[in-house]
Amino acid sequence: MEEYQNHGEISLAHYGVLFLDELPEFEKSTLEVLRGPLEDKIVTIARVNASLTYPCNFMFVASMNPCPCGFYGSKERKCNCTPQAISRYMGKISGPILDRIDIQVEVTPVKYQKLEKNVKPESSEEIKKRVNKARKIQQNRYSKYGIFSNSELTPNLVEEYCKLDDKSKKLLQNAFETLGLTARAYERIRKVARTIADLDEKENIEVKHIAEAISYRSLDRKYWNN
């Protein structure tokens, strides 16, 4: 009976962070398994004798290169990958998985000299303060619902707390038409915008918040909408 107590990585990450480095290097089937748990926050493991369900409310974080050689899109180095190789690499991550990743950020390669003399960045300590403040706002706001953060909002609560003004609605509409986002992204963009507004300590979501949230879905459209 002992084997039943063996939790997988997903449920070990309950209330924590699951970090996958070099995401496309994982087996495609392994990645697809994540879809259910990411959505439902529970994982069901079926064995011969029993089927067990564990909780797994985790934050999913992953990193990857833009292409097998790592230089696609770089101004300084030439990328040697063929278009097929790039699409095969990116294709490891299916659209549905990508849809469930709310924030996708591409980082720019930085030259060494620039690292040193660039403007002083915000320290992690300051960032932590800001983040905690935003978390507090969310906890207070949702105290009666038994949830902690914007990511846990149900569709009904999204309607209530992520209201958009006319300009934002228009922007989001245009974004779907011109940038080719998927419909599934709609609610998630609103949740992210809510978080950005919280960080900004604003009561309502404004155009700039929605715009920033849209910018965090760059992978969605670049590689998968050919």
Place this chain on the structure above:
Amino acid sequence: MKIEIIEIKKEDKNYPLELLKIKKPPEKLYAIGNIGLLYKQKIFGIVGSRNCSEYGRKVAYTFASELSKDDITIVSGMAIGIDTSAHIGAIDKKGKTIAVLGGGFNKIYPESNEWLFHKILSLEGLVISEYAPNVDANTRNFPERNRIISGLSNGILVVEAEYRSGSTITANFANSQNKKVYAIPSNIYSSQGIGTNALIRKGAILVTEPSDIKNDIFKNTNSRRKKSKIKNNEENFENSFNQNDNLNLNNKDLSELNLINNFSLDNQIYSNQEIPKEYLEIYGLLKGGVMYINEIASKTKKSISELNSILTIMEIEGYIKRLASNQFEINKI
């Protein structure tokens, strides 16, 4: 989807005349889709290497979509790379496009482009091949089918070609068929541009804008041909000077005007008076070329999150384009 294959023999009345003029016309053509396209007046071929750069893909797309707007049918080979971008460019502007395959219809090559095959057909395009439906696509056949691409076209544009690639073969066919060959110049360090640059050296016409092609062969072609060569050249020279002056002026004015106009369209977020001045500042910066978001941030002294928001709105409004790795450039289309 039920697909009906139409066979056209060389002796048939509906065999396209243009193809009879070439060396070794195909004995039989297999066609699926809108065969009316074969008899169109304005047909233009866009070809290039399969292993192309982002630059080449963009050029192929832009030229195909711009030419399609003028009711010019785009022919290409439905291979990956430049060909695919050319077909998509035409499709996106609801233009017509013809794909000439190097194999039979049941053996679409590459398989990953089957969606394109269906897309072309669903939008009243045409797919033809000189091979029977069950013949395997063989890369050896590709140079052969290129003679059909150039044969059908009034002229062809080679977007990117490596040294001795299939596209330069197409250019040779076109040349021997007395069709005009245009080429896009490439960075001299890029291996994908060696063939095209060599074509230009050999006399292919260098083009940098879709209007170069439109003005050259899709206007007054007949009347010009009759004139003597020298006179023709002189006139061309003069004309090109005058035209260019006008063009440059117009383009400049347009782009500046556009900046204001675009924002004031009905479906835009900001009305004319409201255009924040940082938009103009960023637009001005990007005029200097492609920039990373970090560079824009250090020049404008704005935070990345603020910039993300501004750049996204500018992108949605159609002003700028986001490239890989958070780079941005002015949207020229």
